[in-house]
Amino acid sequence: MKTVSRVHRDKIVLVKVRLFGILSLLANERLVALDMAEGATLGDVLTKLGGRFGREFTDRILRVLGEMHSYCQVFVNNTQVSDLDMELKANGSAAEVGMILLMASDGG
């Protein structure tokens, strides 16, 4: 994950993260509002979520550092993304991020 190279300390992007399924239950929250520096990436958001909810939370999302599990579905402003280096931009007043795990499989 690339780090934010230029931090505009006076420019903040509000990121609203909506957690679903097991993630919501683990975090015990549905909506997490984060103040992120402008230019922050999806990876930065995950780092912050990990700091708040712990390793168990991020282990469910990240396959290895810098890459999500294929069953982790993330939507930024209603568009599915998988690139953790994606810069988050507000859609209106906030950047909207949705996260859900589709981790079970039943074969067949």
Next chain:
Amino acid sequence: MEPQVIPASAVRDDVWIPSACSLCYGTCSIVAHRVDGVLVKIEGNPESAVGKGRLCGKGVSGLMTHYDPNRVRVPLRRTNPVKGIGVDPGWKEISWDEALDEIAQRLRKLRNDDPRRLFIQRTTTVTSSRTPIQVFAAAFGTPNRSSVGGGLHCGNGAHLISGLMHASWSVVPDFQYCNYAVYFGASKGHSAGHASCSNMGLAAEARARGMKMVVVDPMCNFAAAKATEWVPIRVGTDAALALSMCNVMVNELGIYDAPYLRAKTNAPYLIGPDKLYVRDPESGKPLVWDLSLRKAQPYDAVKAQEMALEREFEVNGLLCSPAFQILKTHLKKFTPEWAEAITTIPAANIRRLGTEFAREARVGSTIVIDGVTLPYRPVAAIAFRGSQGHMNSLYNVLAVDLLNQLVGSADMAGGCLGFNPACHGHPETGRPAYIPKAGPDGMMVAGMWLEHDFPYPIKSPRKPERMGLQDLFVMAQSSPFPYSSDRGQLWDTLHLPYRPEVLLNYGANALMSIANKETVAQALSQFKFIISIDLFLTESSDFADIVLPDCDYLESLDSRANFPFLFNLPGGMGEWCWPIKQPTVQPDGQQRRSSDILIELADRIGMREDLNAAFNAVLKLEGPFRLEGDRKYSYEEICDADLKTNFGPDRGLEWFKKNGVIKWRKKPEEVYWRHFVDVRVPIYWEFLPVLREKIAAIAEPRGVKIPQGYYEPLPDWVPCVSHEENNPGYDLYAFYYRDIIHTNSFTMENPWLDEAARLDPYSYTIAINAATAHGKGLGDGDEVWVETHRGRRVKGKVHLTQAIHPEGVGIAACAGHWGDEMPVAKGKGVFFNDLLEVDFDHASPVNLNLDLCVKVKVSKAAEVRR
């Protein structure tokens, strides 16, 4: 059984309604003829590429299942707290509200405690059940799902290798252009299953055109009966034959597609003495030997034609060789003479088969299809349920696919095709579009999968959190451990942090489909609460606390009858086709659609927003068609959104209800995508030894041994448990096959299909070689016991035939119903699965495939004393 009176309808109509069959997972497209509110006929839909207007005997018999008076039509609650095989549940009728209230209350509490305690299982027969159940599980937060016996027995080997090597769920010959197809325990185009009716037509045309079909199978069954040559093989020894054929090709004839191997596989990757890739110290990328520069370079820095495939090189002080060189050396021990002893196939035949396959492959040739010049390799080696139903399934199926990889016929014209691994999308919308891409180490990642847990990249094992332990044994999709005799011990040993409490069952009959019923019954009895959504009260329904009456396929709706395309849309050139399933009649009782039940439950549990998010993620709904927040949507609205997302605002549910299907032509660049896409597949599974170390690091300190022999990077011959048993008198190998007349245990209640099966000499009998039987003093029609040395036994009538290997005992699955609520099915056929053990010792330690062959003795029923 009282004759059912179908009430006169006030409606006067005479319509043909396009929809989709669900008598097997093939889901062929149908048109249902309704006259005055009553279904009178079902035929294939000629407008659809799925079936192309053809429909098998099961499909046309769907009327009899639909109008069966024994269907469940009201919600039921058990009053007898005791659960057991043959124990009367004491059903009483309850209202839907009462049923859903109780279920929701229990699930809400469970979700708040630990959502992992919910285990969801479903029948594979209803393909479209996958999506709603996948969505519900994700919203609820449980990782525990199972496709029961239909999934467990079917694909931990076959689907895994098809996914890793062909970016698809299964493989099929390119019927239009293939000249030589070798089937290993497969019947594509000759029975039910993936794209069955379409494939039957394609296979027939291929045979008429002159395609030679060689069927390797212990029984001369549906495919072999139409084949050019039947090769009887000892059960479960497919890897030995396939590896020997590979040896003949590579080492005796020197025939293989070197350019393909260089460009499309990891054959040129350098392997060190530790069996691992030799990697570039800076980038970590696997190295290859550049013949022109005479040095090792990262694989993506060298033109394919400059990559060495053979010899030994020194790199950074280490001696290493390309993976192909190691494979070539590895293959030398698999001589036809060696393989004869294992397979019982004469060495001369093995050598001939390998020679024929190599020569028919026409390595180096090309063909022009629709104006596009393509590599032409008209041979295909196909493995499926028969060869994969063993502990050694991974090597069996991998060895078979190695035949395709060596001659470069994988996803090439005339060769072995994955079912639709690449799609450029509808010309007007560009959807659904997907294509394989290069992943870690340049190895292929599928563009689409049935689940979101892709077969590659290989996941890191961890201490298990799933009941089936698939997060430890990461190569496994299905698992026997939710049902196994040692599940408790395994969960304790591996510290599973919870125990399952509630089972939600959709249409599956686990008691008949997994293994011996006593073990499965114990597993079912341990659930505190079981909800079962059923068409009929099956043997497994007897263990439920609440049964909910299900709508059948003629009463149901689904926007994804045949999507993902890599499951049951015909492969090869032709048409893309997206059909739907829609109701053709209203239910005649209180039945509800399972999709509606799950949506209602989600509401009552309080997870509507999670459900909407899961639908958005699974269906990839976009733009104005995304489900919003916690708004309530009907399943009609969700299907409408799915269709409009893919095909535009003018082609929603109403358009599809009227038109049935949407079609557009396939392009050679889609069908033969491998020629156009820069991806590689592993003929050397470098990740396996590494994976074993990681799994062993977790499992072995806790006393669970992980044998090295299953984790070597090249396929090998590994015997099943049955191959190593030498108990005197137990001299035959019993196996089951999927009958073409029936679908698992489901259709035996259908009187038309039952009648056909009773007319067939095999469906309800035990097939045994005539000479073998005479040697045991058995005559045709004798009642016999088939018994394992552990004392498991089944009884039935033998049918003597020359069309089975002398050591084989073949039984059509899954017959042998004993329940009272399916009176047509009761007492018919032989319950093969009662012979099967289900525990760690009978499961593959790499992909958890259950061992489905057993060593048995066969004796006249009158002679056996207990």
